[in-house]
Amino acid sequence: MSLYDKYLLPHLLNLACNTKPLRYQRNKIIPQAEGRVLEIGMGSGLNLPFYDADKVEMLWGLEPSEGMRKKAEPNLAATDLKVEWLGLPGEQIPLDDNSADTIVLTFTLCSIPDWQKALEQMRRVLKPGGKLLFAEHGLAPDAAVRQKQNKYDPTWCKISGGCHMNRPIVPMISDSGFRIRQLKTAYLPSTPKVLGYNSWGYAEIE
Numbered sequence: 274m275s276l277y278d279k280y281l282l283p284h285l286l287n288l289a290c291n292t293k294p295l296r297y298q299r300n301k302i303i304p305q306a307e308g309r310v311l312e313i314g315m316g317s318g319l320n321l322p323f324y325d326a327d328k329v330e331m332l333w334g335l336e337p338s339e340g341m342r343k344k345a346e347p348n349l350a351a352t353d354l355k356v357e358w359l360g361l362p363g364e365q366i367p368l369d370d371n372s373a374d375t376i377v378l379t380f381t382l383c384s385i386p387d388w389q390k391a392l393e394q395m396r397r398v399l400k401p402g403g404k405l406l407f408a409e410h411g412l413a414p415d416a417a418v419r420q421k422q423n424k425y426d427p428t429w430c431k432i433s434g435g436c437h438m439n440r441p442i443v444p445m446i447s448d449s450g451f452r453i454r455q456l457k458t459a460y461l462p463s464t465p466k467v468l469g470y471n472s473w474g475y476a477e478i479e
């Protein structure tokens with residue numbers, strides 16, 4: 274791992290993911306989490322202040338990057354939630370089948386290398402009737418924006434820890450054994466359009 278990835282990237286990701294529009298998105302979905310919750314790519318723990326502690330029994334924070342887990346320490350210190358780290362990638366969720374009531378996926382599906390395998394794992398560990406809450410940026414509907422996304426993606430991916438700006442988030446989820454139950458989409462304000470097209474809502478096992 275390069276020094277950039279190890280030391281600078283966690284700091285940059287923490288800053289980039291803590292903008293006002295992203296906090297606004299977090300507040301739309303995170304309070305719906307309940308029971309035993311699994312957060313995929315928990316990063317620096319920016320969702321922690323948005324959970325409803327009365328509804329959450331415990332939270333597994335799956336995060337493969339040691340640098341991001343370290344960056345999460347202040348948010349962990351400030352939460353009353355019972356949090357257990359899982360230091361593995363989303364492709365290898367170390368939990369039993371049907372063990373989570375809620376899975377949270379915010380601004381992470383863009384960065385998981387084998388996203389099909391990760392969604393397969395999420396489907397395995399989510400209880401029937403449980404919710405996959407998501408808020409993700411991805412492929413825009415407008416041709417001009419898509420063209421720029423496709424052009425800049427290879428360079429962006431190299432400097433952003435493997436984040437792709439042009440992934441088709443909704444089909445990725447719905448083609449992986451989930452039924453989308455609630456969906457909203459919009460370009461976020463004060464965010465470059467190539468990174469600002471958001472899809473959020475929840476899905477259940479099909």
Ligand SMILES: C[S@@+](CC[C@H](N)C(=O)[O-])C[C@H]1O[C@@H](n2cnc3c(N)ncnc32)[C@H](O)[C@@H]1O
Pocket residue numbers: 286290313314315316317318319320335336337338341361362363364378379380381384385386387434436
């Ligand atoms: C842009 S950050 C978002 C962090 C957090 N979800 C949030 O909403 O602030 C993307 C996160 O995905 C994590 N990540 C990268 N590859 C992953 C994988 N294979 N499985 C799970 N998480 C991964 C990164 O380490 C990083 O913390």
